[in-house]
Amino acid sequence: MQPLLLTDEKVRKACETTRELKIPDEKTLPVLSKLLQENGENWNHIKLDNYTALIDAIYSLDEEEEEDKKQTETSSNRGKNVDSPVTLKRKYETRSATSGGSSTEEVVKKQTSNGVRKKKYKTIIRDITKGSESVEISLVDEVGSEQVPKFTYIPHNIVYQSAYVHVSLARISDDDCCGSCKGDCLSADFPCACARETGGEYAYSKDGLLKEEFLDTCLKMKKAPDTFSKFYCQDCPLERDNGKCEGHLIRKFIKECWRKCGCDMMCGNRVVQRGIKCQLQVYFTQEGKGWGIRTLQDLPKGTFVFEYIGEILTNTELYERNIRSTSERHTYPVTLDADWGSEKDLKDEEALCLDATICGNVARFVNHRCEDANLIDIPVQIETPDRHYYHIAFFTIRDVKAMDELTWDYLIDFHDESHPVKAFKCCCGSELCRDKKPKGTQGKSGERRKAVPAKKQAGSKAVAVKRK
Numbered sequence: 001m002q003p004l005l006l007t008d009e010k011v012r013k014a015c016e017t018t019r020e021l022k023i024p025d026e027k028t029l030p031v032l033s034k035l036l037q038e039n040g041e042n043w044n045h046i047k048l049d050n051y052t053a054l055i056d057a058i059y060s061l062d063e064e065e066e067e068d069k070k071q072t073e074t075s076s077n078r079g080k081n082v083d084s085p086v087t088l089k090r091k092y093e094t095r096s097a098t099s100g101g102s103s104t105e106e107v108v109k110k111q112t113s114n115g116v117r118k119k120k121y122k123t124i125i126r127d128i129t130k131g132s133e134s135v136e137i138s139l140v141d142e143v144g145s146e147q148v149p150k151f152t153y154i155p156h157n158i159v160y161q162s163a164y165v166h167v168s169l170a171r172i173s174d175d176d177c178c179g180s181c182k183g184d185c186l187s188a189d190f191p192c193a194c195a196r197e198t199g200g201e202y203a204y205s206k207d208g209l210l211k212e213e214f215l216d217t218c219l220k221m222k223k224a225p226d227t228f229s230k231f232y233c234q235d236c237p238l239e240r241d242n243g244k245c246e247g248h249l250i251r252k253f254i255k256e257c258w259r260k261c262g263c264d265m266m267c268g269n270r271v272v273q274r275g276i277k278c279q280l281q282v283y284f285t286q287e288g289k290g291w292g293i294r295t296l297q298d299l300p301k302g303t304f305v306f307e308y309i310g311e312i313l314t315n316t317e318l319y320e321r322n323i324r325s326t327s328e329r330h331t332y333p334v335t336l337d338a339d340w341g342s343e344k345d346l347k348d349e350e351a352l353c354l355d356a357t358i359c360g361n362v363a364r365f366v367n368h369r370c371e372d373a374n375l376i377d378i379p380v381q382i383e384t385p386d387r388h389y390y391h392i393a394f395f396t397i398r399d400v401k402a403m404d405e406l407t408w409d410y411l412i413d414f415h416d417e418s419h420p421v422k423a424f425k426c427c428c429g430s431e432l433c434r435d436k437k438p439k440g441t442q443g444k445s446g447e448r449r450k451a452v453p454a455k456k457q458a459g460s461k462a463v464a465v466k467r468k
């Protein structure tokens with residue numbers, strides 16, 4: 001990294017703020033440089049709340065130096081112990097983390113004067129994506145978790161083994177594409193064929209956000225599914241225990257322009273396929289949810305944030321995988337169920353899901369929040385008209401402030417005891433938390449997901465369960 005110069009406007013402003021607190025520039029500059037490195041050169045995080053992160057980092061360095069000094073004094077006062085190893089030991093280990101070959105994990109361990117080991121871990125991975133996304137996504141642990149998450153970062157879905165995903169140019173009919181479009185479809189006088197799926201209008205506005213009306217309909221579908229059309233299967237994999245299908249929503253899809261379209265990659269109807277653009281960070285949450293994701297920048301309502309990426313498995317494969325693994329604390333599968341209804345009887349060997357447990361992207365860290373989460377999942381067709389396999393994209397439901405956690409309502413029914421796998425104890429902190437409500441009072445207002453193991457879980461979407 002280049003040395004920081006006071007001639008740089010951003011550096012100068014940071015130093016002006018710390019000088020007000022009588023902190024000299026010599027102290028500020030090295031801490032600022034380290035913070036910038038840890039945050040992938042992201043100034044939004046540094047500037048937030050009038051440079052709180054920077055000031056905190058300087059003060060905690062002061063505290064550590066103070067403790068160092070005390071320790072050294074204690075050792076030398078002991079006389080006999082003068083030659084013994086210094087009690088306070090700071091150990092910086094640099095090793096490559098599982099999720100990031102080019103990343104750095106820094107572990108700070110401290111031992112206090114009374115001999116009680118007090119661990120203060122600070123884990124930092126500069127880029128969990130290993131350069132596979134167009135933005136870097138850092139991982140930080142200010143709390144002190146057990147370990148860095150172990151998974152392989154993949155930016156695109158990949159078939160695990162048996163899943164049948166039929167993506168071919170031959171299957172894309174010319175009617176599904178806009179072969180004669182040029183440049184940006186959103187700037188054309190009339191919507192092209194690709195807007196047909198969304199009622200003749202594009203789902204995106206010219207500023208790259210999801211249109212308010214489209215977003216609001218998707219939200220209503222989540223909150224009041226009974227007011228929308230549903231289809232009913234004859235042999236519902238979700239309701240095999242009860243027998244009767246409760247109906248599946250005909251979900252709203254976004255159809256983006258495809259490879260056969262004439263427009264270019266910067267076309268306004270190609271948002272999800274261009275990948276992550278927001279500044280994000282994975283961090284260890286304080287509330288007992290494990291790792292979570294926060295945004296490092298303000299995000300307006302309707303912003304595309306990330307896609308849920310994982311291995312494409314059949315429900316049978318997921319079931320077998322779940323049986324084999326009993327140790328995972330967190331689980332990461334999401335089912336794709338939009339094809340229900342078009343096939344009378346969707347078998348477990350055909351129904352697909354995305355499992356981000358072993359391979360996934362940043363979305364695998366999205367935590368659940370009851371009712372007032374700030375993200376919504378919307379199905380997107382990118383390279384195939386097939387509804388059996390599609391992409392799951394997350395958009396902001398409202399304006400989100402920098403440093404806020406990004407959350408998704410998994411739509412879990414926390415009191416569903418009819419299944420052998422129990423949902424996790426919810427720590428979302430929402431006033432509307434469904435896990436707080438006593439049995440029988442959760443109501444049926446929203447679409448509910450069942451936290452059930454695969455095989456019987458073909459209908460659940462976010463399968464975020466904790467084993468009993």
Ligand SMILES: C[S@@+](CC[C@H](N)C(=O)[O-])C[C@H]1O[C@@H](n2cnc3c(N)ncnc32)[C@H](O)[C@@H]1O
Nearest residue numbers: 289290291330331365366367368426427428464
């Ligand atoms: C998709 S993962 C999310 C990332 C996960 N927190 C981690 O550390 O890797 C889903 C898991 O996170 C945990 N989790 C998510 N939301 C939670 C919440 N509101 N309360 C408690 N645990 C939660 C549960 O263990 C769940 O199985």
